[in-house]
Amino acid sequence: MNRRMQSLACICAALFLAACGGKHNAAHEHEHEHNHEAHLHEAHAHEHNHSHETHEHGDSHEGHIHEHEGHSHKHGEGIAFTKQQAEAAGLKVEVVQKGSFSGVIKTAGHIQAPKGSEAIVVATSAGVLYYTDPSIVEGVAVTTGKTLAGISAKKLQDGDPLLKAKLAYETALAEYERAKRLIDDKIVSAKDFEQIRLRYETAKTTYEGQAQGMTDKGASLTSPIAGYLKQLLVPNGAYVEVGQPVAIVTQTRRLQLRAEVSERDYAQLTKVSNANFRPTYTDKLYKTADLNGGLVAYGKAATDEASFYIPVTFEFDNVGDIVPGSYAEVYLLTSPEEGVISIPISALTEEQGLYYIYIQLCDEEYEKRGVTLGRRDGERVEILHGLHDGERVVTHGAYQVKLASVSTAIPHGHSH
Numbered sequence: 001m002n003r004r005m006q007s008l009a010c011i012c013a014a015l016f017l018a019a020c021g022g023k024h025n026a027a028h029e030h031e032h033e034h035n036h037e038a039h040l041h042e043a044h045a046h047e048h049n050h051s052h053e054t055h056e057h058g059d060s061h062e063g064h065i066h067e068h069e070g071h072s073h074k075h076g077e078g079i080a081f082t083k084q085q086a087e088a089a090g091l092k093v094e095v096v097q098k099g100s101f102s103g104v105i106k107t108a109g110h111i112q113a114p115k116g117s118e119a120i121v122v123a124t125s126a127g128v129l130y131y132t133d134p135s136i137v138e139g140v141a142v143t144t145g146k147t148l149a150g151i152s153a154k155k156l157q158d159g160d161p162l163l164k165a166k167l168a169y170e171t172a173l174a175e176y177e178r179a180k181r182l183i184d185d186k187i188v189s190a191k192d193f194e195q196i197r198l199r200y201e202t203a204k205t206t207y208e209g210q211a212q213g214m215t216d217k218g219a220s221l222t223s224p225i226a227g228y229l230k231q232l233l234v235p236n237g238a239y240v241e242v243g244q245p246v247a248i249v250t251q252t253r254r255l256q257l258r259a260e261v262s263e264r265d266y267a268q269l270t271k272v273s274n275a276n277f278r279p280t281y282t283d284k285l286y287k288t289a290d291l292n293g294g295l296v297a298y299g300k301a302a303t304d305e306a307s308f309y310i311p312v313t314f315e316f317d318n319v320g321d322i323v324p325g326s327y328a329e330v331y332l333l334t335s336p337e338e339g340v341i342s343i344p345i346s347a348l349t350e351e352q353g354l355y356y357i358y359i360q361l362c363d364e365e366y367e368k369r370g371v372t373l374g375r376r377d378g379e380r381v382e383i384l385h386g387l388h389d390g391e392r393v394v395t396h397g398a399y400q401v402k403l404a405s406v407s408t409a410i411p412h413g414h415s416h
Helices: 002-072 083-089 161-183 190-211 263-271 398-407
Strands: 092-095 099-112 118-122 127-131 147-152 218-222 227-232 245-250 254-262 274-279 294-298 309-317 327-340 342-344 349-351 354-362 365-376 380-385 392-396
Touching: 083 398, 099 263, 099 274, 099 365, 147 245, 161 190, 254 263, 254 274, 254 327, 263 309, 263 327, 274 309, 342 392, 349 398, 354 398, 365 398, 392 398
Parallel strands: none
Antiparallel strands: 092 392, 099 254, 099 327, 118 245, 127 147, 147 218, 227 245, 254 309, 274 327, 294 309, 342 380, 349 354, 354 365, 354 392, 365 380
């Protein structure tokens, strides 16, 4: 009985120990599993944080790239100039293209008339000169006896000189005829008669000179020869005295340009064929090539032993507004060079000795740019640096764009 009870007690103890061990193992396994899940969650959180940081870093880097790309598209400070402003300013734009540009020798020259038959038309009476026809301009062809102008003295304060001359003539004539009758009776001495005769001859000559070509409107001035009206010396409506030169008529319509070239440029004279010139009294540029002109001759040596200049002479048509005797800036053109970028001189603006141009970026935006200049031919200037083929440069209205740049500059950072 005791043995049996002991066996049951052993069995119960074993079962108890097994049950306790299972619970302990289950608790241990549950705690281990829980710790493992916590570890995985912590790792996942770390990975999530790392991923988030990477994402933020990536966004930052991408933003930096975007910012960098945006910066690469920025211009300098653009100048806003609307289409309406451009139209009001008469703005013109030229697309830059490489082309030919002649070598240039810049010098001074003198415009002169070639030797030929010329006649001067003078005023035959005092008064106010008026031209009878609007076609009477310098360079027009005239025939012998062609009426050029008239002289009126009707509104002069001192009266009509022709009427005075006529009155003086008639008075001298009456005195002379009376003296002729009296000299036979010895009433008038031979000495007095001679003085009376001289006064009469003088009055007659004066009157006939002023009365020549006289019409109801006044004295009429005509061309003494056939040719071309070379120069008008008196403007319309001006007062003239008797004998004052009014116009010059020449039988040749050609003029000459005589340029003085330094001896250092003598070797280039064989390449000269044409010239551009600007008289000192105007801003207008003339080209011998456009005036049916060309080189006549150039001196082999200086004409004056004391001079260091060589004469170069061109001949061209007188178009009517070129004044013989005037001086001019001369640009002698030599052999052309290809592949040169040039722009009109009107495109340049100057600031403290530096030159700038304005480039059209788009319809209403422009850019100021400094340039380095080369040769000038009086009309265009060579650009050595600062301008490229295909760009659009402002040729007329650059000054207005310059004024607009003071207050309408587009802020830096503007991008397309």
